Amino acid sequence: APADFVRTIGEALRKRAFTARFEVSAAEANNIFTVGRPLGEMERPGALLLPYCAKLKGCSLRYTNGCSRCGLCSVGQAYDLAERHGLTPIAIQNYEMLEKELAGLQRGGVRAFVGSCCEAFYAKHCADFERIGLPGILVGLDSSTCYDLGQEEKAHRGEYEGQTELNLKLLGQVVEHLTDDGR
Known part of the structure; x- marks a missing residue:
């Protein structure tokens, strides 16, 4: 369909902007997702949202x-x-908490966020992020996820027992670029 074609071209152009802006490879750019506004219009974030599944299993x-x-x-x-760059770190436990935290950040005057999630979570909840309305950039995880293992229902409830890895290198690049006062 024409709309799918336009969406695909738009996504490719956004990824190209990531490679230039964040000085990352095309493969790394595929692990960066925008919410609510294009990269060039993203304001300084006020929070860093992290998935509970990246915490140690026995923590x-x-x-x-x-x-x-x-x-x-x-x-x-x-x-x-987050602390080095003046962001509030928030460990998200489930989807309902994500909605609540994003709405609370927005009410509190935060104008954007950075977060980390898997690509499947982003794809499933892209429309939800847009509906909530707080712009942000999400960085994909660096490991297998609940979706890869068919355990997304457990994860939705905050009961996933596996452990994922944050892509700290890419997350750091995104945070540093978005919080740089000279940008």
């Missing part, structure tokens, strides 16, 4: 918002990244 904080920064998983490094 006592896995199913809560927070991180002790013990160094055993990539979430602590992401919390450090």
Whole structure:
């Protein structure tokens, strides 16, 4: 259909903008997704949203918002990244919490966010992100996900027991570019 063709071309152009703006490869650009507005119009983010599934499986904080920064998983490094750049880190436990947090950030005056999720989650909830209305950039995960393993229903409820890995290199590049005061 013509609309699909236009959407595909638009997505290709957005990916090309990522390679130039973030100095990343085309493959890395495929792991960056925009929500709500094009990259060139993205404002400085105020929060870094992280999936609970990136926390260590046995972590006592896995199913809560927070991180002790013990160094055993990539979430602590992401919390450090957020702190260095003046972002509020938020560990998302389930889809309902995501909606609530995005709406709360928006009410609190935050104008954009950076987050991390798998491509399948983004594809499934793209329309939801648009409906909520807070612009952001999402960076794909660097490992197998609940969707790859057919456990997305557990994950939706915040009960997925596997562990994913944040793509810290790419997440760091995105955060640094969007929070650079000279941009």
